Amino acid sequence: MTPKLRELTARGRVLMARTASQALLGPVSGGMPRVYVRSIAERMHEPRIARHVSESFTRTEAVVERYDFPVGFPPRFRRSKAFDERHAYRLHDVLLSPHSGLIWLPGGPVLEESYGSLIRSLGWGDVRHEPLLPVRRLAGRPVIAFAPTGYYHWLLEVLPAAVFALSVEPEALLLMPRSVPAHVLAAAEHLVGPSRIVRLDDIAHVDSCVLAAVEPMSGFVQRAEIDRLRAAFPADPADVDAVYVSRLKDSKRALSNEAEVERAMRQAGVTVVYAQDLSFEEQRGLFAGARTVIAPHGAGLANLVWAQRAEHVIEIFPDSWFNDCYARLSRNLGIDYDYVVASPVAPLDRLDALVNEGAGAGC
Missing domain, CATH: 3.40.50.360 (Flavodoxin domain)
Structure with a gap:
């Protein structure tokens, strides 16, 4: 077999796998990673995207933050991080998962900023099954995702995103699954009270929601997000050394x-x-x-x-x-x-x- 024929054979196998994936998982799940929106702001020129966006906001400004570790620390301790400007959006007629916060348009594509990273969605945080779950129409008041991910990601990614989204839409409902850890429910009740919490295991097809973009590089937390969390959740310091x-x-x-x-x-x-x-x-x-x-x-x-x-x-x-x-x-x-x-x-x-x-x- 010639090198060219080997390449064509390999490409053909990938095409067959992609076709089978789309047939099995549908246009949204089966289309990842080819059918997704990395940045809504970059794609607003497309009518199929723009018609679902009512308004956009700047969530955090672009900034370089530095971490002054001692000189003797090895280089694996990173000394700086450049954060891009991040946005939030008021969306309408979209599908939202209470399990992960993933948002996608009817029939696709997936809005990557809702989850933070395509790498995450296809790797350790694989959510390709979610567009296959039953869908329930959730009409009326705007909705904000409040997904119960692992504690680190919930506390430093989901929670500050929800706090900012509530600053945009103070009367919104918080959407979460029926079963959540106690800390997730406690934080939600602190933010909006029990009457504005919606617990749903199906995918919600909502009239309106606020998407506050999640940092795509997990593990990097801006100082602005820290300040936002501390302002929203004042703590009474314990007497401990x-x-x-x-x-x-x-x-x-x-x-x-x-x-x-x-x-x-x-x-x-x-x-x-x-x-x-x-x-x-x-x-x-x-x-x-x-x-x-x-x-x-x-x-x-x-x-x-x-x-x-x-x-x-x-x-x-x-x-x-x-x-x-x-x-x-x-x-x-x-x-x-x-x-x-x-x-x-x-x-x-x-x-x-x-x-x-x-x-x-x-x-």
Whole structure:
């Protein structure tokens, strides 16, 4: 077989797979990633897009934010991030998923800004099944998606988007599935009250909704979003000095020597907490009051967004895993940041030294 014939054969197999996918999944799901709108603002010249957009707003300005890590930190700790200008839109006659917040036009295409990233929608956050779910018409008042994603993404992506959308449409309803974690329901009731929460497992075909674009690069949080969250959810700081956010109750994510780390923290006078046992209000108060926060890498550290008194964060990375999202969040808030690596166990002597160092600095 010649190289050209091999290429044609490969292209033909891809075309057959795409055709089969569209036949099986329909024009919306089967059309991804070819049929989607990356930016509504860029496509407003197209009548099929423009007729669904009533108004657009600037959600956040374009900005470069810098994270001043110590010189000795390795280059994998990213020192800057350029954020594009992000928008929000008042839409009409669209379909909206209460499960993920994904929005698409009748018959397609998908509006990528509703979910943040095509990479996410086809990868770890695959939502191609959602256009195949039953559809229910939801007429009347404007709607805002309030999807119960994983805690980090809900707190730092979904929640600030909903807060901004409510500033555009203060009387809107919040749409979520029937079954949601307690913190999601508590936040929704804080924002709009129980009477304006719509719980639905079907896809909603709505007359009107507000889409506040989600940051496509997960893990990067603008300072403007932090300020927006803190203004919408004031916290009453708890009377606590240093806290260790344990993952002992999470067998899949706990450190291999989590129990030993807990004992060492208690001996050092550190309060050990389990984030999953705390209400949304209690988590806000705990992180608002703590001066030192020690924790394995995980969603509990997203609560640093509430920090008011924190002076020191110590993060424990599991072996062979690294993500600097909480390091950047700490520096964005002006909090000193240190880390240790569990290889494979968390080094108790290094942790103890860091905790004592923070205590000596008045943490």
